[in-house]
Amino acid sequence: MAIKTKNVKDISKGSKISINIALAGNPNTGKSTVFNALTGLKQKIGNWPGVTVEKKEGKRRFNNFELSITDLPGTYSLSASSIDEQIARDFIVHDTPEVVVQIVDASNLERNLYLTTMLKELGARVVIALNMMDLLEKDGSSINVQKLSTEIGIPIVPMIANKKIGIDDLENAIESVYQEDQKPMKIRYSKEIEETLLKIQNILVTIPSIPTNFNLRWLAIQILQNNTEIPTLLERWSVKDTNIGELTSFGKEDYEAEIIDSKYDYISKITSKVWKKGETNVTRSDLIDQVVTHKWLGIPIFLLVMWGSFQFVFAVSVPFMELIDMFFGWLAGLLVDNIQIEWLGSLLGDGIVGGLGAVLIFVPPIFTMFFILSILEDSGYLARAAFVMDKLMVKFGLHGHSFIPMLLGFGCNVPAIMSTRSLKDKKDRMITILINPFMSCGARMPVFILFAGLFFGASAGTVIFALYILGIVVAILTAILLRKTFFKGKSAPFIMELPQYHTPKLKSATIAMWDKGKMYLKKAGTIILIGVMFVWFLAAMPFGGVEYGGPDTWLAAVGTFFEPIFRPLGFDWRIVVALIVGFIAKELVIGSLGTIVGGSGSEEGIKSAILADGGFYALNSLSLMVFTLLYVPCAAVVGVMKKETGSWRWTIFSIVYSTVIAWLFAFAVFQIGSLLGFGL
Amino acid sequence: MEMVRNTSKNIKTPLLSGSLVFLIAAIAEIILGIFKIYADSKELEEHWVNAIPFPPGIFPALSIFIIGLVWLAGYFVCIRGQDAKGYLLVGTVIALGFILLFILILLTDVFNAYALKLEDYEDWTVLASLRWIIFLSPIPIFFAIKYRGFTFPGRRREHIKAK
Numbered sequence: 001m002a003i004k005t006k007n008v009k010d011i012s013k014g015s016k017i018s019i020n021i022a023l024a025g026n027p028n029t030g031k032s033t034v035f036n037a038l039t040g041l042k043q044k045i046g047n048w049p050g051v052t053v054e055k056k057e058g059k060r061r062f063n064n065f066e067l068s069i070t071d072l073p074g075t076y077s078l079s080a081s082s083i084d085e086q087i088a089r090d091f092i093v094h095d096t097p098e099v100v101v102q103i104v105d106a107s108n109l110e111r112n113l114y115l116t117t118m119l120k121e122l123g124a125r126v127v128i129a130l131n132m133m134d135l136l137e138k139d140g141s142s143i144n145v146q147k148l149s150t151e152i153g154i155p156i157v158p159m160i161a162n163k164k165i166g167i168d169d170l171e172n173a174i175e176s177v178y179q180e181d182q183k184p185m186k187i188r189y190s191k192e193i194e195e196t197l198l199k200i201q202n203i204l205v206t207i208p209s210i211p212t213n214f215n216l217r218w219l220a221i222q223i224l225q226n227n228t229e230i231p232t233l234l235e236r237w238s239v240k241d242t243n244i245g246e247l248t249s250f251g252k253e254d255y256e257a258e259i260i261d262s263k264y265d266y267i268s269k270i271t272s273k274v275w276k277k278g279e280t281n282v283t284r285s286d287l288i289d290q291v292v293t294h295k296w297l298g299i300p301i302f303l304l305v306m307w308g309s310f311q312f313v314f315a316v317s318v319p320f321m322e323l324i325d326m327f328f329g330w331l332a333g334l335l336v337d338n339i340q341i342e343w344l345g346s347l348l349g350d351g352i353v354g355g356l357g358a359v360l361i362f363v364p365p366i367f368t369m370f371f372i373l374s375i376l377e378d379s380g381y382l383a384r385a386a387f388v389m390d391k392l393m394v395k396f397g398l399h400g401h402s403f404i405p406m407l408l409g410f411g412c413n414v415p416a417i418m419s420t421r422s423l424k425d426k427k428d429r430m431i432t433i434l435i436n437p438f439m440s441c442g443a444r445m446p447v448f449i450l451f452a453g454l455f456f457g458a459s460a461g462t463v464i465f466a467l468y469i470l471g472i473v474v475a476i477l478t479a480i481l482l483r484k485t486f487f488k489g490k491s492a493p494f495i496m497e498l499p500q501y502h503t504p505k506l507k508s509a510t511i512a513m514w515d516k517g518k519m520y521l522k523k524a525g526t527i528i529l530i531g532v533m534f535v536w537f538l539a540a541m542p543f544g545g546v547e548y549g550g551p552d553t554w555l556a557a558v559g560t561f562f563e564p565i566f567r568p569l570g571f572d573w574r575i576v577v578a579l580i581v582g583f584i585a586k587e588l589v590i591g592s593l594g595t596i597v598g599g600s601g602s603e604e605g606i607k608s609a610i611l612a613d614g615g616f617y618a619l620n621s622l623s624l625m626v627f628t629l630l631y632v633p634c635a636a637v638v639g640v641m642k643k644e645t646g647s648w649r650w651t652i653f654s655i656v657y658s659t660v661i662a663w664l665f666a667f668a669v670f671q672i673g674s675l676l677g678f679g680l
Numbered sequence: 681m682e683m684v685r686n687t688s689k690n691i692k693t694p695l696l697s698g699s700l701v702f703l704i705a706a707i708a709e710i711i712l713g714i715f716k717i718y719a720d721s722k723e724l725e726e727h728w729v730n731a732i733p734f735p736p737g738i739f740p741a742l743s744i745f746i747i748g749l750v751w752l753a754g755y756f757v758c759i760r761g762q763d764a765k766g767y768l769l770v771g772t773v774i775a776l777g778f779i780l781l782f783i784l785i786l787l788t789d790v791f792n793a794y795a796l797k798l799e800d801y802e803d804w805t806v807l808a809s810l811r812w813i814i815f816l817s818p819i820p821i822f823f824a825i826k827y828r829g830f831t832f833p834g835r836r837r838e839h840i841k842a843k
Contacts, residue, residue: 287766297753300746304774307739308781315785322796462739 018066019178022092024119025103026112027074028499030131032056033161034103034170035071054418055087062171065178070097073421076111078118079227083421089229092124099174100124106136106143106158107500109275113267116152120185123215127173128156129166135500140278148274153182162505184215189262193255196224200250209237225259226251285501289384293498298388305381309372310465317364324364328357347536356529357594360521362446362587367517369442373411374512378504382407387498396476397483399423402432406475409439410468411516413637417644427487433644434482434654435475437633440468442520443586447628450590454607455618463622467629474630474661523585531581531588535595538577555596569627569666570620570674579627585634619678623670631662691768691827692758695751698771698819702748709741709812734810740782744813747775747820768827775813775820782811 023031035041039058060067072091073084080086092100100119104112119126130145149156155173159166188194200220204210210219222230226248234244292301332353339345376382382404390400401423408416417436423429440448448467452460483489538555550556558580559573566576574596582589597609610616632638632655642651713736754767786809793801 282763284769287763288770290763290766291750291753291770294753297746297750300749301770301774304743304746308743308778311785312781315781315788318788319791319796322792322798465739 016061016066017064018068019099019174020095020097021067021069021174022095022097022100023069023071023103024088024092024100024115025074026076026105026108026115026497028497029074029103029105029112030161031074031103032071034101034129034131034159034167035069037161037164037167038067038069038171054084054421055091060171063175065175067171067174070095075115077115078122079222079225080229082424086229092119093122098125099127099177101127101129101170101174103129103131103161106130106133107139107141108497109143110264110267110271113152113271114263116154117185117187117263117266120152120154120182121187121215121221122218123182123184125177125182126154127170127177128154129161129170130156130158131161132500133158133165134160134163139283142276142278144274144276148270151270151273153185162508184217186217187262187266189259193224193258193262196250196255197221200224200247203243203247207237207239207243209239211237221259223247223250224252225256226253283500285380285498288501289498292381292384293387295391298384299392302385302388305376305385306468307465309369309376310468311461312372313365313368314461316368320364321361324361325357328353328361332357343540346540347533352529352532352536356532356591362449362590363517363520365445365449366442366520367513369445370411370516371509371513373407374509374516375504377512378502378509380499380501383498393476396479397487398431398435398476398479399425399428402428402435402479405432405436406439406472409436409441411442412519413437413439413441413633414640417637417640420644427483427489430645430650431479431482431487433641434650434657435478437637437641437654437658438471438475438478438630440471440629441586441633441637443634444589444628446587446590448625450606451616451621451625454610454616455621463625467625470626470665471629474665478657478661520587523587527585528587528591531584532591532595535577535581535588535592539596565663568671569663570623570670571627572615574615575620575624579631582628583632583635585636586628589628619670619673622673623666626669627662627666629662630658630665632659691764692755694823694826695755695758695764695768698823699748699751699755701819702744702751702775702816705812705816706741706745706748709736709744710738712736713738713741734812734815735808736812740778740811740813743774743778744816747771747778750774765827768823772820772823772827775816776824778813779817779820782809782814785809785811786814 023035025031035056035058038060040060041056041058054073056071058069058071060069070091072088075085075088078089078092080089091097102112102116102119104116116126116128128149130143136143145156145158155177157166157169157173159170161167189197197217197220200223201216204216204219210216219230231244231248234247239247291297294301332349335353336345336349339348376385385407386400386403389403393400393403402420405416405419408419413436416439417433420429420432420436423432445464448464449460452463456463535555538558539553541554547553551560555577556573559577562576562580563571563573566579571579574593577596578589578592581592593610594606597606597613633641638651638655641654642648645651716736750767750771754764754771757764757767786806789801789804789809790806792798793804
């Protein structure tokens with residue numbers, strides 16, 4: 001590793017000196033919490049491993065320094081096996097940060113120190129932020145911080161990052177580490193390994209293209225451990241193929257195991273001197289896990305929690321929805337009554353207020369759902385849900401870790417698909433990406449709320465819950481199909497660290513809710529506004545003599561062209577148009593219907609208009625909800641899917657497959673329902 | 681080990697009693713829920729439907745059933761001489777969570793009916809939103825108070841010492 005030489009004298013001159021800092025550490029140790037505390041930013045945090053899947057940057061001024069801080073995805077070692085771990089490893093090894101702050105979970109010292117040994121062998125200047133000291137104390141355990149620091153030769157700052165305790169000390173420690181030299185750690189391996197390492201280093205020295213200040217011993221250890229990235233690294237330095245072949249021939253699995261054992265021996269010796277185990281062997285988290293991860297009770301408890309969450313969402317949001325509804329009803333009435341120019345009144349009343357009102361009314365349930373998801377994440381329960389579902393998921397050709405992106409998909413499929421980066425196996429990752437659009441995102445909820453509320457009365461909550469379950473079932477069936485066809489093979493073993501339970505913090509849940517929910521508001525002011533105006537335009541054209549939204553408009557022409565395909569599902573041209581426009585953003589399905597059927601911008605108005613219309617009834621509404629649940633995801637999801645799969649072929653497959661599946665399920669619902677006499 | 685045995689003995693009877701009450705209530709609610717669906721669909725005479733004091737529902741009944749199952753599983757763990765505090769804790773927390781949820785739903789309905797005067801709530805009465813689990817709330821509340829030593833963080837050791 002090349003460490004940039006600093007000029008300490010510059011500091012005294014008073015000019016700002018920039019220090020590049022990497023925040024590294026095992027997953028779920030609180031890196032993003034430290035990052036937020038240092039930079040004042042609001043990077044997403046969560047109580048489960050794999051929250052951060054890409055690096056985030058922020059700045060902080062401190063004394064004479066400008067700290068450029070990079071928050072890295074969690075990694076257990078520098079031998080990366082997933083995309084997020086590769087991002088962390090590459091930054092530390094190739095971007096050469098001047099200081100690496102390793103966030104260490106104090107309650108899990110031994111495992112966390114494994115990464116420390118790798119960082120120190122590399123020659124990085126390291127500061128340890130010993131986080132979660134409160135959990136350690138609660139457990140009755142203790143660490144002799146001073147002694148640990150002396151033993152490993154690294155400054156250590158005890159911290160409770162979520163309470164911002166220890167942040168000032170960490171800044172001081174960064175400053176002092178920057179101004180001093182730390183020697184690379186040299187763990188003594190067996191005689192055979194040491195001799196082989198020397199041989200490799202002797203070859204490396206003769207290769208001029210390798211940077212002179214790169215730590216050759218570290219490189220030799222990686223070669224010996226058969227690190228699969230080493231040939232790429234050597235190629236990057238234009239090392240000859242013959243040299244690469246000679247070097248990589250030294251690698252052996254036995255050496256790898258021995259090196260790992262030696263590191264853990266070294267760590268054990270240190271921890272035995274500095275760590276005192278508490279009297280209590282069983283923590284409160286263990287007690288809870290005994291039940292919530294129970295092989296029979298785990299899944300019913302999970303389903304109960306999800307059902308309760310949906311009930312909560314509706315209980316809290318209904319009064320707020322009614323108030324927003326009243327406001328938009330009043331506003332639309334005001335516009336229509338007071339604007340003399342007919343087309344302008346129609347644009348503002350039917351188009352903008354009608355369309356936007358129909359979307360904004362669903363802000364309360366969407367925000368409440370994000371709030372509940374944040375509470376579940378923060379408490380640590382989400383990681384248990386993945387653990388509980390693993391057994392079931394493996395049976396369906398999925399991976400336990402796939403369940404977290406699936407659950408996140410209930411909020412928005414875009415971050416959910418990005419979170420698959422923490423999956424180590426490429427096939428597991430591809431399957432998880434391709435099934436994610438079946439998880440019903442928040443934007444589809446307005447369609448469910450409106451139609452379930454309208455036609456299913458007191459059972460609306462249960463109908464919506466059943467739709468979410470249907471999404472999961474279709475996702476699982478798709479996973480089985482993909483595993484048996486395109487992605488044959490067994491799923492990688494599921495290893496996931498279960499974090500300690502935390503009492504969820506109202507403030508962080510509220511911030512998380514706002515961060516996720518504001519996307520919805522932003523869309524309402526941009527893409528949805530443009531979308532509803534476009535729909536209004538088509539519904540009013542050609543000008544003069546045609547009834548707004550009537551059968552002679554351009555909109556009707558588009559809708560009636562596609563209507564025959566959707567007639568077996570019980571949809572008329574207006575629903576068809578709403579669904580087509582819904583590809584841009586799912587919120588536009590309701591926005592467009594609000595614009596087309598009218599209803600003066602209020603939910604009650606739209607409901608009355610739908611009921612009076614005659615084209616909507618319980619069975620085709622159910623068919624519409626099923627179709628909306630399963631059909632092609634929005635444009636943003638398609639974009640991220642292309643980026644994460646790196647393939648247009650799979651992206652187009654997902655679009656076509658989901659639409660066909662949606663059509664088949666909606667067809668089955670409508671036709672079977674009609675046969676049973678539930679039609680008009 | 682002695683401590684585990686003492687704790688198991690202390691909570692064995694409450695776990696069994698709580699679970700039986702919840703399971704019986706859940707089964708009764710499920711049966712009445714199915715009867716109500718049948719009565720509504722067949723348009724039975726009103727006094728048959730009105731004979732059910734509080735509105736039964738399949739999903740609320742399942743929530744009571746699962747809580748009862750958790751406590752019952754805890755009871756069997758106790759019988760094997762193992763530590764079942766987690767079962768008492770999780771069952772109690774879920775029960776209290778659902779009681780709060782249904783009270784919240786009740787309050788929302790009151791607000792919708794009397795403050796917002798919504799059309800859908802014209803015939804609504806408080807009885808329509810009184811869920812069965814609310815009447816069972818004394819049991820989890822009793823558990824939470826009696827065994828707060830290990831149902832709330834930071835008190836566990838004091839509780840064990842007191843024993």
